[in-house]
Amino acid sequence: MATLDDVAAPKAKRKLTGYWLILPGALWLAVFFVIPFYSLISTSLFDPKGSVLTGYDMTWHFSNYVDAIDQYKGQIWRSLWYAGVATALCLVIGYVLAYAIAFKAGRWKNLMLVLVIAPFFTSFLLRTLSWKLILADDGFVVDALQTVHLLGDDGRLLATPFAVIAGLTYNFLPFMVLPLYASLEKIDIRLIEASSDLYASPLRGFLKVTLPLSMPGVVAGTLLTFIPAAGDYVNAQLLGSPNTRMVGNTIQSLFTTQGDYAAAGALSVTLMIIIVGAVLMYVRTAGTEDLV
Template sequence: MTATATREAPASAPADPPATRHRERRDLTGYWLLLPGALWLLVFFVVPFYSLVATSLYDPNGSVLEGFDMTWAFGNYATALQEYWRPLVRSLLYGAVATAICLVLGYVLAYAIAFKAGRWKNLMLILVIAPFFTSFLVRTLSWKLLLRDDGVVVNTLQFLHVLGSDGRLLATPVAVVAGLVYNFLPFMVLPLYASIDKIDHRLIEAAGDLYSRPVVGFLKVTWPLSLPGVVSGTLLTFIPAVGDYINAQLLGSPGQRMIGNVIQNLFTDAGDYPVAGALSVILMLLILAMVLLYVRRAGTEELL
């Protein structure tokens, strides 16, 4: 007796459940939402950065009229550092000093707004950002008027014998740093306020209940909890302050030129595009390295 084998028809694949299809569409939604930002970064950051790096490697013997050839001239970086290391160091120094002053002033102001302002909190925040309602150039020119040799500030300091009879503030490092502090102070205050305002005031009161002095309570409670704002504020202040050139141009002298003034002059007046591009790349890489080191040392996981 022979048995006949019967073949079963292959079962059709089960259709994807609606929940799976919905989850797949939801996963793709995030990528679609990222697309406009990615395109913006590609057009306005990646492409210009590539162009800047390429410019820094042009033949230094070229000119604006005759054009520049791509010769991969890495020697432009050595030339830039050798000729312009002083303005670069000066810019880092001015930016660091201005950031430190902004941190002290901004922390006090942000603490007062968060814990002491009460119903005046919103008004004080508006006053902090009020300078942004006018042009950066106008604000800097106003400092030039205040610090001029026959201005009220110099006359008052001379009357108090802080400055000599022939002393001056304009065209000095003091004027440049003062302009940087004034123009970038809101960038420090706002992140600090956002961080300090989230601190539960009961934690500070608990430190006092445990017989902690106000200074110790601040160092053990308030300061650690406000570190994300400190890091954000210092970065938002230091980075643009180092690359600024308006304050040094209007409030300083050739002896206070910052790296931004040098780069502007090389691009617009001297026409030395390769060295100007090399300086720009050096400045960006140097700031990037300092920022990464600073954030790592600060240990604020919220910013990583």
């Protein structure tokens, strides 16, 4: 007859197996997230009077955060604004594209999905540089807009907020399309047909059936787009001007050019806190029960 210990032994073994399976991921997070994050927090609290040459002392200078926000609040606000506009544009464009792929593409569905992810086959830097050529002052886009008098003779697109937002929208559009497509693909087409049978107009059927059922994709896509866009600096560096600098450009300059590690660390942590807070409020408002 099996004893109580004989029954408990397999359960304990299975429990230990679960911990062993988690261990590699936990070690990965510890080495590549927890330790660098601790280092960043420490850097943000260095004595601002230090330098790369003389070294920095840990003096718990929390005033670094106040100084960073006060000095670079323009770049912080600009980054959030650019990222928000780019995310909204990606949502509008991406939803139309994902809807077409999910419901209208037919046998061309796989090809269209490949075309969506095709930009990932080339460097992020090269894709951004291509926009610099497209929006150049002597490019065909500026010439066409000047021909139809949408731009003045001395008007330009490059080195403007338009160019930066256009670059962000293009580069992060696939991050919006793919979650939206995955969400729309799971919708039972019979539900949409049922709304039509119940005399709902196409617009009302979309608002009452399709959009609510695709909200997990909307939430996931907006997060995947907004978070990296807010911290991006390549688009502002290549397509913008000093007047369109984002917080990522400032952090990069403080770390690599000015050697002001304390200010760079404080600004990095400040941006992280702002984004995490905004994401938590957004997810709480949008709801997360359907995201699992």
